[in-house]
Amino acid sequence: MLSDGVIYPLVFADVALFSIQEQGLCVLLARRTNEPEANKWALPGGILKPKIDASLDQTALRVIRDKVGVSAGCVEQVRLFSGETRDPRGYSLSLLYCALLSKDQACAVAGLKTSKVCWVSAELATAKELAFDHGVMLAEALQFLRAKVKHRALPLHLLNATFSLLDLQDACSLILGSPVDKSSFRRRMKAEAGIRPVPGQFREGAYRPAQLYQATPGFQF
Amino acid sequence: MLSDGVIYPLVFADVALFSIQEQGLCVLLARRTNEPEANKWALPGGILKPKIDASLDQTALRVIRDKVGVSAGCVEQVRLFSGETRDPRGYSLSLLYCALLSKDQACAVAGLKTSKVCWVSAELATAKELAFDHGVMLAEALQFLRAKVKHRALPLHLLNATFSLLDLQDACSLILGSPVDKSSFRRRMKAEAGIRPVPGQFREGAYRPAQLYQATPGFQF
DNA sequence: ATAATAGTGTCTCTAAGACACTATCCG
């Protein structure tokens, strides 16, 4: 039992928080300040505090709030990692979460410059050596995200509240790591219940304006 | 902390163990013998014993061994349920597992007649009132199983080591709750890497013999 | 006009659904 009144030690929520930046699909990494594995990069995580967290899902949300100061649009369980050897402090349970952050919010995070957390290209991050078993975790979170998008889920939570179809297409293409055909994509989107055009709203800018879309009320990633 | 030396109380593995019986798709329910919720039906579950279980997945396997005396072919995490109110003993974590048992093994279980566990039609079981939040759990486990089969995963672990294509088709159809077209199904199976015909092996019996199949070595549900 | 981005049309190919058909066993 830990000294600070936490009754259930070594139950963690670890979060793979994704966003889209200039470098492409990125994941938020945090540099560990304490032992064990101090100074290594890790997925941001936090210990379950039963007094505060109504559920472990709430722990994950709290971790995101604490690390980046905003609330993620979509937080989902991926898999539980458990065992005696994965953390030197003892038998531990870590529930891995996959979360998505909108471009707006991700930019706010990037502006923090706390030096404790930073966005790293997902591809680069998987090559990095991470603390504990977070390398495996990141790989699984990525696979989880890719599988969902491949099965035609729309990663709207990575985008702003209104977005053009090309924004969405680019997001899918970045996640999948392969180009997405414009015509077939738009054909699918016409029949898609999850999004709808916002009448009269266009992305103004250079060249031809683009119709803007938004998620329909009941949308679930 | 519990008295019997278990250090991490209230971490459970609860298992929705499915098999195919005469009544169709069935789930194993256990009648609770102890408080709380004594005498209610529940998904079989067990507490994490860090000294014994190398991981919580091992707890799930142990639960299955203890309850039915055989090892399940396929055990997968579905979702973690957690919170203060779901179990009167205090803040608890329950990782729900979905597991499949082959017909051979399921029959052995049915023969046990321990009166502590029994196979209940999945449809009926969802209508029953179960202990704790096990009703929600069962619903999610079923949805998990259906989603996998809908996405063309093959529930081979519900069948014996060798099986006819009709056995497999019937299993899919029972899980999905809707008929599956024979011709399209067999067409798919011809191109399916997960199974292969066993040369020269046929189901003998009344009328025309059926070619038997088996899972290919690397098969994963 | 030209560049650049937004959005459409159309051909092809694959795979699924529907359902009628043939094949092989038993007695």
Place this chain on the structure above:
DNA sequence: CGGATAGTGTCTTAGAGACACTATTAT
């Protein structure tokens, strides 16, 4: 032979991939 189950052929349709095409804006 007929009855029952095993397995095939074929028509149609829905949707994805490929890719060339048109449309609308700014300069």
